[in-house]
Structure formats: structure tokens, C-alpha cells
Amino acid sequence: MADNKLVREITSMDEDFAKWYTDICIKAELIDYSSVRGCMVIRPYGYAIWELIQKEMDSRFKKTGHQNVYMPMFIPESLLQKEKDHVEGFAPEVAWVTHGGNEKLEERMCVRPTSETLFCEHYKSIIHSYRDLPKLYNQWCSVVRWEKTTRPFLRSREFLWQEGHTIHATAEQAREETLKMLNVYADVLENCLAIPVVKGQKTEKERFAGAEDTYTIEALMHDGKALQSGTSHYFGDGFAKAFEIFYTDKDNRQVNPFQTSWGTTTRLIGAIIMTHGDDNGLVLPPAVAPIQAVVVPIAQHKEGVLDAAHKLAESLEGIRVICDDSEKSPGFKFAEYEMKGVPVRVEIGPKDIEAGQCVIVRRDNREKTVVAIENVKEAVEKALEDVRLALYNRALENRKNRTVDCLTLDDFVNTANSQEGFIRAMWCGDRECEDKLKEVAGVTSRCIPFGEEAIGDTCVCCGKPAKKLVYWGKAY
Amino acid sequence: MADNKLVREITSMDEDFAKWYTDICIKAELIDYSSVRGCMVIRPYGYAIWELIQKEMDSRFKKTGHQNVYMPMFIPESLLQKEKDHVEGFAPEVAWVTHGGNEKLEERMCVRPTSETLFCEHYKSIIHSYRDLPKLYNQWCSVVRWEKTTRPFLRSREFLWQEGHTIHATAEQAREETLKMLNVYADVLENCLAIPVVKGQKTEKERFAGAEDTYTIEALMHDGKALQSGTSHYFGDGFAKAFEIFYTDKDNRQVNPFQTSWGTTTRLIGAIIMTHGDDNGLVLPPAVAPIQAVVVPIAQHKEGVLDAAHKLAESLEGIRVICDDSEKSPGFKFAEYEMKGVPVRVEIGPKDIEAGQCVIVRRDNREKTVVAIENVKEAVEKALEDVRLALYNRALENRKNRTVDCLTLDDFVNTANSQEGFIRAMWCGDRECEDKLKEVAGVTSRCIPFGEEAIGDTCVCCGKPAKKLVYWGKAY
Numbered sequence: 001m002a003d004n005k006l007v008r009e010i011t012s013m014d015e016d017f018a019k020w021y022t023d024i025c026i027k028a029e030l031i032d033y034s035s036v037r038g039c040m041v042i043r044p045y046g047y048a049i050w051e052l053i054q055k056e057m058d059s060r061f062k063k064t065g066h067q068n069v070y071m072p073m074f075i076p077e078s079l080l081q082k083e084k085d086h087v088e089g090f091a092p093e094v095a096w097v098t099h100g101g102n103e104k105l106e107e108r109m110c111v112r113p114t115s116e117t118l119f120c121e122h123y124k125s126i127i128h129s130y131r132d133l134p135k136l137y138n139q140w141c142s143v144v145r146w147e148k149t150t151r152p153f154l155r156s157r158e159f160l161w162q163e164g165h166t167i168h169a170t171a172e173q174a175r176e177e178t179l180k181m182l183n184v185y186a187d188v189l190e191n192c193l194a195i196p197v198v199k200g201q202k203t204e205k206e207r208f209a210g211a212e213d214t215y216t217i218e219a220l221m222h223d224g225k226a227l228q229s230g231t232s233h234y235f236g237d238g239f240a241k242a243f244e245i246f247y248t249d250k251d252n253r254q255v256n257p258f259q260t261s262w263g264t265t266t267r268l269i270g271a272i273i274m275t276h277g278d279d280n281g282l283v284l285p286p287a288v289a290p291i292q293a294v295v296v297p298i299a300q301h302k303e304g305v306l307d308a309a310h311k312l313a314e315s316l317e318g319i320r321v322i323c324d325d326s327e328k329s330p331g332f333k334f335a336e337y338e339m340k341g342v343p344v345r346v347e348i349g350p351k352d353i354e355a356g357q358c359v360i361v362r363r364d365n366r367e368k369t370v371v372a373i374e375n376v377k378e379a380v381e382k383a384l385e386d387v388r389l390a391l392y393n394r395a396l397e398n399r400k401n402r403t404v405d406c407l408t409l410d411d412f413v414n415t416a417n418s419q420e421g422f423i424r425a426m427w428c429g430d431r432e433c434e435d436k437l438k439e440v441a442g443v444t445s446r447c448i449p450f451g452e453e454a455i456g457d458t459c460v461c462c463g464k465p466a467k468k469l470v471y472w473g474k475a476y
Numbered sequence: 477m478a479d480n481k482l483v484r485e486i487t488s489m490d491e492d493f494a495k496w497y498t499d500i501c502i503k504a505e506l507i508d509y510s511s512v513r514g515c516m517v518i519r520p521y522g523y524a525i526w527e528l529i530q531k532e533m534d535s536r537f538k539k540t541g542h543q544n545v546y547m548p549m550f551i552p553e554s555l556l557q558k559e560k561d562h563v564e565g566f567a568p569e570v571a572w573v574t575h576g577g578n579e580k581l582e583e584r585m586c587v588r589p590t591s592e593t594l595f596c597e598h599y600k601s602i603i604h605s606y607r608d609l610p611k612l613y614n615q616w617c618s619v620v621r622w623e624k625t626t627r628p629f630l631r632s633r634e635f636l637w638q639e640g641h642t643i644h645a646t647a648e649q650a651r652e653e654t655l656k657m658l659n660v661y662a663d664v665l666e667n668c669l670a671i672p673v674v675k676g677q678k679t680e681k682e683r684f685a686g687a688e689d690t691y692t693i694e695a696l697m698h699d700g701k702a703l704q705s706g707t708s709h710y711f712g713d714g715f716a717k718a719f720e721i722f723y724t725d726k727d728n729r730q731v732n733p734f735q736t737s738w739g740t741t742t743r744l745i746g747a748i749i750m751t752h753g754d755d756n757g758l759v760l761p762p763a764v765a766p767i768q769a770v771v772v773p774i775a776q777h778k779e780g781v782l783d784a785a786h787k788l789a790e791s792l793e794g795i796r797v798i799c800d801d802s803e804k805s806p807g808f809k810f811a812e813y814e815m816k817g818v819p820v821r822v823e824i825g826p827k828d829i830e831a832g833q834c835v836i837v838r839r840d841n842r843e844k845t846v847v848a849i850e851n852v853k854e855a856v857e858k859a860l861e862d863v864r865l866a867l868y869n870r871a872l873e874n875r876k877n878r879t880v881d882c883l884t885l886d887d888f889v890n891t892a893n894s895q896e897g898f899i900r901a902m903w904c905g906d907r908e909c910e911d912k913l914k915e916v917a918g919v920t921s922r923c924i925p926f927g928e929e930a931i932g933d934t935c936v937c938c939g940k941p942a943k944k945l946v947y948w949g950k951a952y
Contacts, residue, residue, distance in 0.1 A: 032601055034594065035555055036585065039548035041598050044613070047544050068523050072515035073587075073618055073634055074571075079511055092577050095550075097587065099572040100622035100633075109512065111549075111573065111587070118510065122517050125508055137520070141618070142549055146576035157576075158549055 010339075012279045017223045018151075024273055025152045028282045028340050038150040038157035042266070045340065048290035049269055050160060054140065056192045056287065057162060057264065060184045066136040066164060071118040073141070074109040079117045083242040086116060089209020093146045095157075111144040116210065116235075116261055119165040120243035123257075127167065129248050133257060134168040136177075153270035154227075154476050161265035167257045169249070171236065174258035178234040181262040182215045185230035192287035193268065194391035195219050195275050196399060197229060198422070198471055200447030205434055208261075212236040218446045218471060220399040221274035224420025226446050226473040229271050232262035270476070275395050276364075282341030283363055285391055286384040293380050294337045295323040298330050298349030308353050308373075312346060316377055319384070338363060343387045344380055364390050405455050409440075412460050412472075416441035422473045424452075426466040428459035436461055437472060446471040486815075488755045493699045494627075500749055501628045504758045504816050514626040514633035518742070521816065524766035525745055526636060530616065532668045532763065533638060533740065536660045542612040542640060547594040549617070550585040555593045559718040562592060565685020569622045571633075587620040592686065592711075592737055595641040596719035599733075603643065605724045609733060610644040612653075629746035630703075630952050637741035643733045645725070647712065650734035654710040657738040658691045661706035668763035669744065670867035671695050671751050672875060673705060674898070674947055676923030681910055684737075688712040694922045694947060696875040697750035700896025702922050702949040705747050708738035746952070751871050752840075758817030759839055761867055762860040769856050770813045771799040774806050774825030784829050784849075788822060792853055795860070814839060819863045820856055840866050881931050885916075888936050888948075892917035898949045900928075902942040904935035912937055913948060922947040 010027060011019040025031045030046030042050065058068075074097060081087045094110035112118065119137065127133065140162050150156045164181055168174040182199060189195045197217035207214040211233035219229045239245075240256035249255050276283040286292050293316060297309035306325055313323035324333050330347070337345060347359040360369045360379055364387050371379040402421025406412040415423055423443065427433060434445055437460075448468050459466040485503060487495040501507045506522030518526065534544075550573060557563045570586035588594065595613065602608065616638050626632045640657055644650040658675060665671045673693035683690040687709035695705045715721075716732035725731050752759040762768050769792060773785035782801055789799035800809050806823070813821060823835040836845045836855055840863050847855040878897025882888040891899055899919065903909060910921055913936075924944050935942035 032598055034548055034597055034601075035552055036548040036550050036594075039550065041548065041594075042546040044543035044545055047546055050546075051544065067520035068527065069520055070518040070523055070526075070618075070636065072510055072512040072517065073620070074512050074515065076511055094577065095573045096575040097571045098574045101568050101570065118512075118517075121510055122508055125510075142546075144549070160546065 010279065010281065013222065013277075020277075020279070021270075021273060022152060024277055024282055024339075030269065030282075031152045038147060040152050040156055042160075045290060046269060049272070049284070049288050050266055052288040052290065053188070053193075053268055054162070056188050057184075058138075058140075060188065061138050061162075061164065064136075064180065064184065066138045066166075069137050069139055070141070071112075071115050071122065071139060073112055075112055075115075075117055076107050076109050078107060079121060080110060082117060082120070083210050083239055086210035086239075090114065090145075095144045095146055112141075113143055113145045114261075114263070115139065115143075115163055116165065116239060117243075119261075120239050120245060120259075123167050123240075124243055124245045127245060127247050127257065130169050130250055133247060134166055134173060134177075136164075136166045138162055138164045151270075151476075153266050153273070159265050159267065161263050164260070164262040166260045167240075167245075168259070169247070169257060171258045174236075174260050175234055178213070178215060178232045178260045178262070181260070182217065182230070182232040185232070185262070185264060186217050189217060189219065189229060189268075189271075190392065192285065193272055193275075194285040194388050194395065195229070195271055196392060196396040198447060198449050200449040200471065202231075202447055203434060203445045203470070205431055206445060208233045210235065210238060212238065216447050218473075219271055219275065220395075220402060220422060220473070221271070221476070222277070222398060223274070224402045224474075226422065226471075226475040227267070227271050227274070228446070228475060229268060230262070230264040233260060235259040235261070276391050277341070280335070281339030283391065284341035284343055286343045286388050289341065289343050290320060291322055291337070291340070291342045292320040292384055293344040293346055294333075294342045295321065295346045295348065296330055296333045296337075297323070297325060298347055298352075300325060302350045304353055305348070305350060309348050312348055312358060312373065312376060316380055319377070319380060344383045346376065346380065362387055362390075364394075406460055407456050409461055412437070413441045416443050416472075420474060422446070422471050424455060424469060424471060425460035426454060426456045426458060427468045427470045428462055428464045428466040429468055430459075430462070433459055433461035441472075443472040443474055446473050446475065486755065486757065489698065489753075496753075496755070497746075497749060498628060500753055500758055500815075506745065506758075507628045514623060516628050516632055518636075521766060522745060525748070525760070525764050526742055528764040528766065529664070529668075529744055530638070532664050533660075534614075534616075536664065537614050537638075537640065540612075540656065540660065542614045542642075545613045545615055546617070547588075547591050547598065547615060549588055551588055551591075551593055552583050552585050554583060555597060556586060558593060558596070559686050559715055562686035562715075566590065566621075571620045571622055588617075589619055589621045590737075590739070591615060591619075591639055591641065592715060593719075595737075596715050596721060596735075599643050599716075600719055600721045603721060603723050603733065606645050606726055609723060610642055610649060610653075612640075612642045614638055614640045627746075629742050629749070635741050635743065637739050640736070640738040642736045643716075643721075644735070645723070645733060647734045650712075650736050651710055654689070654691060654708045654736045654738070657736070658693065658706070658708040661708070661738070661740060662693050665693060665695065665705060665744075665747075666868065668761065669748055669751075670761040670864050670871065671705070671747055672868060672872045674923060674925050676925040676947065678707075678923055679910060679921045679946070681907055682921060684709045686711065686714060688714065692923050694949075695747055695751065696871075696878060696898060696949070697747070697952070698753070698874060699750065700878045700950075702898065702947075702951040703743070703747050703750070704922070704951060705744060706738070706740040709736060711735040711737070752867050753817070756811070757815035759867065760817035760819055762819045762864050765817065765819050766796060767798055767813070767816070767818045768796040768860055769820040769822055770809075770818045771797065771822045771824065772806055772809045772813075773799070773801060774823055774828075776801060778826045780829055781824070781826060785824050788824055788834060788849065788852060792856055795853070795856060820859045822852065822856065838863055838866075840870070882936055883932050885937055888913065889917045892919050892948075896950060898922065898947050900931060900945060900947055901936035902930060902932045902934060903944045903946045904938055904940045904942040905944055906935075906938065909935055909937035917948075919948040919950055922949050922951065
């Protein structure tokens, strides 16, 4: 049957999750490969999802007083080297430009892997007085990190992202900004992408190169692996000192300002696929679905059907809707739009028209509702909201089912070996224990969560006193 | 006086146009320089203008059926070399990436100077049947061309742009697309940027590398130099042949499709500056002004003034308005917002409040109108439209005054030496004459205009029969 053809081509999730993932990337027409190894072509459907994510993020950035800017894509080697920890973290994975046209450059430049150094140079040029602070900037661009193993959206040599960069008169203001933007990220993920997240702080080992503190939102994918989905960094005045950025305060003293940066990437598209997708393909949360509803006419050769279908689509104004009047069979269309994750399908055929009704089908659970044609808009709007909530709740349920508290090392190792998911366990704070847990259980610390109570008072690894509750897991 | 301070810092246009231009770029806070030679930092005010240009362009692209995509930023050398003319045109001015991390790449890659080759590779992967055509794509990104001499917005090593790329079943459809998008560009320039353009075709010498035909919109700057402001290329099936792109047509034959590409860049911000700016700074056409109106309270320490000013700003809903209640003097604020090119200023002081009125001042001619407070919204809207029209008409007038018809070579050379502007003259079509006119008069052919009548029948250079009317000029 034509309607099964597309679906048959996807590997099932349980059989091979990684293959299922790349199958969706290709079959839902999100990406294509190219001869540029480790980079991807983002196709119209994938890019439209990104544009919708951008819109949600950007409006929130602007509401919180941020302005967009654009820095050069190159960083001269000497500039990259100004902050010691930063260059150590990034130099091994950058792409180097050595020639312009036929001439060798006097100094090689890397393609930005992140732009802290460029922002610092700019701050130094424009910040003189306390009156010039704060500066709340954001940049939408692509960055390059020379990864060895790559995967569409999750880890590619080039990816699209936004990087916020702010600079403040006081440490307190910078710390407040760091957490404010983490909360903006959590808001977008939970309310727009229907992805529940654990908010928390990274351990020193997992911190961004050059940061004093890194905060993160961690999501759990359908297969039980964690995905770091957004990070926000507090830099203190470390970069300001390295770049000699000063401002004159109200008492006429020359002091260093304090900085933050924060970022999210096209990786979020990967998060959507792996949180909500199923064996029929992609499942999109309505807020970022390029097509929120598709009207499929049934027996469209019969008189009046196409007309009724088009009218139905027109009546859904304000919803991103299409009417597919192509000559493919309804079954083929069903499978196609399921593959593409369209949240709601509306079917209308001769019998429906006679009865003054249509059928609404939800993508997430295939639940069908018959509604009167005059009520279709409210019904589709309700279905969209129901889909969002159901996706969120299903993901939250999955996370709950896959989160285990462990009090002993044996329990920890056994749990890590027997299932994928989060392990909550107490940690003394020593890097040695963190390394050992990775060695014996294959997990990394995901974060020290906000607002969760301790589940014991000794380190799961060494047994010494411990005050920190940590989420551990295997991560993408 | 404080209100003259900012203005004094700008070189006057007549004294040194180039210096005046860069002064505005810096003082209106559009850009900053950085240690990355030939690249620029686009600051919030400059980037906000670009976002508004993007919005105007992007909505028109989507209305005409185009979809946004994203291709890798790198092009392997072997891919760039597939189309002979194309590589010859671009290879001398690309930046080469030779190392990833610490390893030398097996094949070096350039940072995209333009993405035809990447799109071709992708087309080859996704186009199989006539049912797959057309594909109407656009990409927003940055590109790199290793220029020797650079200037903010006009010519920089990295710049932001959009590049449209489309592929069609027939030559006719591709040709139609090429002109359709040229008209979209002309629409944005004339109606949003208030910049009149000459639409036409490039000569063979001035064609894009690899194109069969290149069309252009040419604008005349305040100083009489031409600025190529957008181009649209018809490729025929040349790229398709070079990249072996075929599709199966309705008769089951394997045939090559036909392609186009078209682009506009952040150079348009330079066009705005040089078309509308004056000795007080930037003058922005309202459609792309980040701030369309600024309310400046007069004697704001007096009771009720700040309140009235804020209420005035609130009543201007739908207009991009700010109320500047900072402690700077009104004169300083006037100069500052004139520098920033804000199209309309609204002043309100104690006497105005008493009389129930406010004062509207246009940026372009400083014309003042007193209006009743209750009519301020209509009055500001009218003023914005008046500014747009006046800017357009002033620019058109400048172009008319600076466009001269020449029938003889002597006249041509004298005109070119005595004034900057367009010269309209007949041309036989020979490259030799085109080269000679550059040599003796320092001008290049800007375009063969659409819909303008011949002004003679012999070539202005060689005297042989000529059917082509050409616009000539010195260009940025």
C-alpha cells in the first residue's frame, strides 16, 4: 500500500535509535548531506522549524532588553589567545584560515567557534563610563567546531546558533542576567517545544572554557540519553581583566566590568526529534510546526469535496494550514504528513460534507474527533493545545520513569548498566569522584539541579560527606 | 553649544565625501572597526536597519513562493572548480581553510564567496523528475571575498546578504524568475528605501562569473557615483551541465534544468547613507528606521512635561517611537537623533501643553508643523510618508541633474571629466569600445536600461552602427 511505503523506510526506534534518528532527518526532509564532511544542508522544512524557534527566542531576547549585533566571523590567532582557559578549550577544534586569495596571511585566523574574544575587543572600544553599561547583546550566526564524529543537528562542524553576550557594572547584575537567560531558555523549551528540562549548574569539569560558572538546561531524550539544550555562563571579570576592559565608575575609579554569555543552537531541532518523534516519523510541537494543520480531502474527485476542503482551510485563518489537493491518495498523504510531524490533520469527504462535519486527527496519538464544520477553528486550536500538553506530559513521564535515585556505588553502577536515563546521586565535589563515575559507569555529571532536596549526606562514590545532589547520565 | 558638538565632529559632505561617509558610519553607531582587517562590527543600530531590510525582502520572497534554506559555509576546492567561468571569477578572492584543529585538511576548502556550487550539488541530490521542479530557494548568511581595499558596508571582506537560488524545468521559467526578482529588488529600493533605480542588463564584461545574463538595479549616490544595488542572474543550463543535474521530463527524457541566482547585501545600508544623508548625519527612510519618531520633552523639569511626553509616545502605537527623558539638553538630543537619521521628531513643552499641541519636525528638511495633541498620530504618519516621498523625489532629482546624454566621444570624455553622474550613450556592443571608454573617461558600463529609447544610432566610441543605449558611470 502506498500509505505504508514511506513508513516502511524508517528504521524503528527500538531496533536502532540512531538509525531511526537519521532516517527522520532525511525522510522528513529536514536535512541533506553534502560533500562538505561534517556539515549539513538544512532544507526548507528544517529551516522553517529553525525560523520559528528563532522567532520565539528573539522576541523574548528583545523583551528583556537585548539588541542584535553582528561580529566578524574570523578571529585572529593572537586575539583568541588572550584568555588562557578559553584558548585551551577551543584551539584544538577550530578551522584555520591561512590564505586570502593567493596570498598567505601574516597571521592565521580561525573561523569563530564562539565570539567572546570579539565581543571583548568591541567592549574595550565602546565602554568608557558606567553610563555605557550594561550592554545586552545577542548575535544570530553560524559557528564552526572541528568535531571528529558528527551527527545532523546534534554535533556538526558548522551549526547555527544564537550567542548572547552581556557586560555589566557589577557582579550581581551579571549573575542575575545569567540566570534570567537560563529561565528564558527553559520557558522556550517547556512552553514552545514541549520539552521538560532540569535547570542547574555545571560542575567545574563541565564548565565552559573561561567561565566562573556555567548553568544548563538538560533534557532527557526518548532513548534515555541526556541532551544539554542551552547553557548560560557567568564570567566574573576574568575576560575583562584579560582584555583590559575598564570603565570609570561613579566615584571616578577605573574598574573592570562583569560579563555573561549564553547560547542555544540548531541542536534544539535534534531535541525535538528525539523527544517527541515516533516510528511514523517526526512529531512537532505546534509552536514551531511550519504546518500546524493539513486539510486532506477524501474522494476529492467527487463534486464539492475540493471546494469544501479549501473553504475549511480558509476558515482556519491564524493557524499555519495547508490544503493538500494533489493527486496522491489520502493514505499516502496521511503517511507523508505524519512523517513530517504535522500536529493536526483535518479530513473531509462527501459523507462529512453531507453531515456538515469534518474529522480532526491528532498526530501524537491518532485520536479522531468529529466536529461540526462551523466549529472547526476552535476544535483545531484546542487540538493543537492538547497536542502540546500531551507531548510535554509524555516527555515528563518518560523522564520520571527513567530517573533513579542511587545511594551506593554498586547501585549506581548497576543502574547505569541496566537502563539509560538520569541517575540522581550525592557527590562530595571532588573531580576524582566525578572521573571515577565516568570510568566505572560511563556517565557524566549533567548538572547540580536547582531547588531539589538532598537525598543523602554522603558521596555515592567515596562515601565522604556530600552536600551536592547531581544528575548523572549518558549524553549526546 | 552641546547641540553642535556631535555635528562638528562630522566632516562636511562637500569637503570630503568619503570621510563624511565613514564619519556617519561611526558617529551614528552603525559600525565599529575590529582587529579583523577588512571586516566590521555591525552595531545594534546598524543591525536593526538590516533586520528591517531583511523583513521587507523576506516577506516578498515568501509571497513569491520562495523558501529559506541553509547550506554549509565551506566549499571544497574541487567543488568550486566544477564550473570553469565561476571558479576563474572567484578563486582569486576567496579565503582558504587549510587546517581543522591541529590537522592539515586533505583538501582545502574556501569560505563561501557565493553558494552556486553548493546549491548545484544539492539540486543533483534532490531533483529527479519534472515533479521536483521548480525549487525556489533563498539563503540569509554571510559571505567572504578577500578584497584589497575595503569600506564599511560598501566593500568588506565579510558581508551579510541573501542569495536566492532557483531551478526550473524550462529556460523561459528561469528567465521569468530572473526578472521577477529584479522587480522585487526595485520595489524594495524604491518603495521602502526611497532610492530610485535604473533597471537593466549588464554587458558581457560586467556579468557574474558563470551567468548567461546578469540584470542589475543601479542607484546614483549623492556624490554622483553609481552603486550596483542588487543583481539577478540567468544561468541557462550551464551549471546544470557542469554539475550533471538532470531531470526526467514528461516524455521520459533526461534533460538539464535551468537556473537563476540573485542577491542583495548590507551594501544597501551604504546606499541609504549616500543617497539620503546630509551634513547633520544619517537620514533614514521610515520603512527601515529602527526609531521612526522620537518624542523630546522641552523644559522637562517643569511639572507635567514628562507625563505629557510619555503619553504622546504612547499614543503613537504602531509607530516605532521612543521618548527620550534622559537628562541631556533638548539641543543635544536634537543633534543626536538627527545624526541617527530619525525621520520625525516630536517636541512638547509647557507652552505646548497649555495650548494642547505639540511640534512635529521632519528630519529631511527640518520643517516644523504645530498639531493638536489629539491629532498627533495622523500627523506623524503623514510626516513619515511625506519624508519618504521627499527623499525619493530628492534622490530622483539628483539623478536627473546628474544624467547627461552624450553623442560624441569628445562630449563623453569632457562630461566624464567635468562632473560625476550617469552618462547615457549609444554603444555598438564591442568589448573594445567598452574598455576604451574606461581608459579615456574612467567609467564603466552600469547597464543597458529597460524601456528607454535609443538616443542615436552610432556608437559613441567607434562611430559604427549601435543599437544599445548604455548607462555609464564611476561606481563604488
